[in-house]
Amino acid sequence: MSSLAEKYPDEVKAILAKYPPEHKRSAVMPLLYLAQRDGGGYITKAAMEDVAQIVGISVSDVAAVVGFYSLYHDKPAGKYRIQVCTDVACALRGADKFVEELCDNLGIKIGETTPDGLVTVEEVKCLAACNHAPVFQVQTPDGLTYHQDMDIKATLELIEQWRKKSS
Amino acid sequence: MSEHILLRHRDIPNIKDLAVYQAHGGFEAFRKAVTEMQPDEVTDEVKKSGLRGRGGAGFPTGLKWAFMDKRNWPHYVIANGDESEPGTFKDREIMEENPFQFLEGVAIASYAVGAHRAYVYLRGEFWHVAKWLDQKIAEMEAAGLLGDNIFGTDYSLRIYTHLGAGAYICGEETALMESLEGKRGQPRLRPPFPPTYGLYGKPTVINNVETLTNVPMIIANGADWYHTFGTEKSPGVKIFSLSGRVNKPGNYELPLGTTFRELIYEHGGGIIGGKKIKAIMPAGASSSLLPATDEVLDTPMDYESVPKVGGMLGSASVIVLDETVSIAWLVKKTTNFFREESCGKCTPCREGTYWMERLTERIASGQGTPRDVETLYAVAKQIQGKTFCPLGEFSTMAVVTGIERFREDFDAAVKER
Ligand SMILES: Cc1cc2nc3c(=O)[nH]c(=O)nc-3n(C[C@H](O)[C@H](O)[C@H](O)COP(=O)(O)O)c2cc1C
Ligand code: SF4
Ligand code: FES
Numbered sequence: 362m363s364s365l366a367e368k369y370p371d372e373v374k375a376i377l378a379k380y381p382p383e384h385k386r387s388a389v390m391p392l393l394y395l396a397q398r399d400g401g402g403y404i405t406k407a408a409m410e411d412v413a414q415i416v417g418i419s420v421s422d423v424a425a426v427v428g429f430y431s432l433y434h435d436k437p438a439g440k441y442r443i444q445v446c447t448d449v450a451c452a453l454r455g456a457d458k459f460v461e462e463l464c465d466n467l468g469i470k471i472g473e474t475t476p477d478g479l480v481t482v483e484e485v486k487c488l489a490a491c492n493h494a495p496v497f498q499v500q501t502p503d504g505l506t507y508h509q510d511m512d513i514k515a516t517l518e519l520i521e522q523w524r525k526k527s528s
Numbered sequence: 529m530s531e532h533i534l535l536r537h538r539d540i541p542n543i544k545d546l547a548v549y550q551a552h553g554g555f556e557a558f559r560k561a562v563t564e565m566q567p568d569e570v571t572d573e574v575k576k577s578g579l580r581g582r583g584g585a586g587f588p589t590g591l592k593w594a595f596m597d598k599r600n601w602p603h604y605v606i607a608n609g610d611e612s613e614p615g616t617f618k619d620r621e622i623m624e625e626n627p628f629q630f631l632e633g634v635a636i637a638s639y640a641v642g643a644h645r646a647y648v649y650l651r652g653e654f655w656h657v658a659k660w661l662d663q664k665i666a667e668m669e670a671a672g673l674l675g676d677n678i679f680g681t682d683y684s685l686r687i688y689t690h691l692g693a694g695a696y697i698c699g700e701e702t703a704l705m706e707s708l709e710g711k712r713g714q715p716r717l718r719p720p721f722p723p724t725y726g727l728y729g730k731p732t733v734i735n736n737v738e739t740l741t742n743v744p745m746i747i748a749n750g751a752d753w754y755h756t757f758g759t760e761k762s763p764g765v766k767i768f769s770l771s772g773r774v775n776k777p778g779n780y781e782l783p784l785g786t787t788f789r790e791l792i793y794e795h796g797g798g799i800i801g802g803k804k805i806k807a808i809m810p811a812g813a814s815s816s817l818l819p820a821t822d823e824v825l826d827t828p829m830d831y832e833s834v835p836k837v838g839g840m841l842g843s844a845s846v847i848v849l850d851e852t853v854s855i856a857w858l859v860k861k862t863t864n865f866f867r868e869e870s871c872g873k874c875t876p877c878r879e880g881t882y883w884m885e886r887l888t889e890r891i892a893s894g895q896g897t898p899r900d901v902e903t904l905y906a907v908a909k910q911i912q913g914k915t916f917c918p919l920g921e922f923s924t925m926a927v928v929t930g931i932e933r934f935r936e937d938f939d940a941a942v943k944e945r
Contacts, residue, residue, distance in 0.1 A: 379688045379690070380688075381645075381728070384709065384728055386709060386710035386711075387690075387708060387709055387710045388710065389710035389711075390690070390691065390692070390693055390707070390710060391690070391691065393693070394691065394693075416710065418710075422711075425712055426710070426711065426712060429695065429712040429713065429871075430652065430692070430693030430694050430695050430713075431693070431694035431695065432652040432653070432693040432694035433693055433694075448614045448813070448861065448865060449614045449615065449772075449809075449812075449813050449847060449858070449861045449862060449865070450614055450615045450771040450772055450847050452861055453771070453772045453773055453847070453849070453853065454771075454772075454773075454777075485694075486612070486614065486696065486865055486868060486869065487612060487613070487614035487615065487616075487813075487865075488653055489611045489612070489616060489617040489619070489620045489651070489653070489654075490617055490620070491614070491615055491616075491617055491769070491771035491777065491845075491847075492617060492769070492770070492771055492777035492778045492779070498653055504655050504656075505652075505653060505655040505656065506656065507656065
């Protein structure tokens, strides 16, 4: 097994440098993002062991952190996770209908992944973009992007672009 | 307002470039503080300005800084950029469009309390903001505005970003510190408060992004200048995030004390389709529901006036509901939010939000009975006063005020079966 520290020595070093040396544990969250990127969108048990070792805490402490936060995943899903805000302010501007239509178009239900493994649709809480509903973020192994003031047509076009890029 | 104090990018194009920011007086307040003022003088000026925390509680900022325990070092400063209250989207605009003014505020606060290390805690969804601020911080370092011997003095400071990973509770200051320490974001018992026991157990000032963005202007122009805006007890300006059933949702920077009516009808362009306004949530999903009477619409939005009509100013995220919205549906949305975001540490909140969600779902879907409404009200009342942190209390606000003030919507929902 090649560890994160061996694979990404500079990044691991830069992450650790953000925190006082005696408080290495603070690096858990950024290291988990690195592990998630490395794992193609989710964090394996082995990666958690690796992170635990770097910061010097137990694997169960790392697993507890992974379990607590919604942006860490311990299971694979679609390459692109479309996370639509259906919280109060967006729902007042049609977000529920948007996510329903999107799912219908993709032939999946909320929380499911398209058969080709490209897209998972999820509902999330407020993204601090309530004036731009419908809004979703796309989580990929590499990070997050916001898509604001969206409609179904533009969203399906975006998915089509990803499909071309991935095939 | 034609000239903004916080959203200055709307007046000055490219203020996000360091050269442009500096050409408009940028970092002169930080220079003045570090080279001409004692740290306590900076704190005093902020105290005199009357600036109050913009993150929700409205606590006087200068007073908070003065509480820092000077027998225990090092000191830390944290900027709270978690911005997760549904309806709130002001800090993001500040950090994206006017990043240096915010970072200058962090720097001045750090100097005032003797911190050499400051963290900007960002919700995980602000991944792009973190990258952006990292770039801006690097530019400041390259220009000698951060690092060692700032402005030729022996003051040194470094600012770091830290990304959360999707948890509303991490906006609560002690949960945020747990998270920054690499743990699950669950609140700590308070007191002790952060100025005594904060990050890594050390004295810590934690302020909201908008709060800190006021600071450079206060130091540059003086406390008296700041008092020319707003009201006597709530001086200054505030960014109101306006959303919901209005024609022009968005951020509006206005003096504290502006009325709901002016915000919604003059700035927000009124209600979609000319419909009738029904209710206002002045502080996001955590709000009490205010019936949109003339009295409420003419209420000045400041820390003293909103409680007089049965609400709180909070983070001033004003969600507008019109006559098409059923309050039974609305509380289903808010309880779903709080059930999801309850951190699970204490039973009244963990179990209570679960039961409130089940009941509100049943009622909103037309499957409920009048008894369910009674039970829902009783559950919410039982949660109040028994939770470990304010989130539990927040979860009950829309439910209790919804049933008390909009009973007819619940009656209609349970009769329709
Ligand atoms: C459940 C909960 C969520 C909160 N979320 C935020 C938030 O997202 N941003 C914020 O600045 N303050 C938030 N606060 C308030 C903080 O605990 C704290 O009071 C604030 O950061 C202090 O800064 P200020 O004095 O500048 O307002 C939250 C509080 C609670 C109880
Ligand atoms: S009130 Fe809710 S969020 Fe706060 S500590 Fe208790 S369970 Fe956690
Ligand atoms: S409610 Fe959807 S972004 Fe705020």
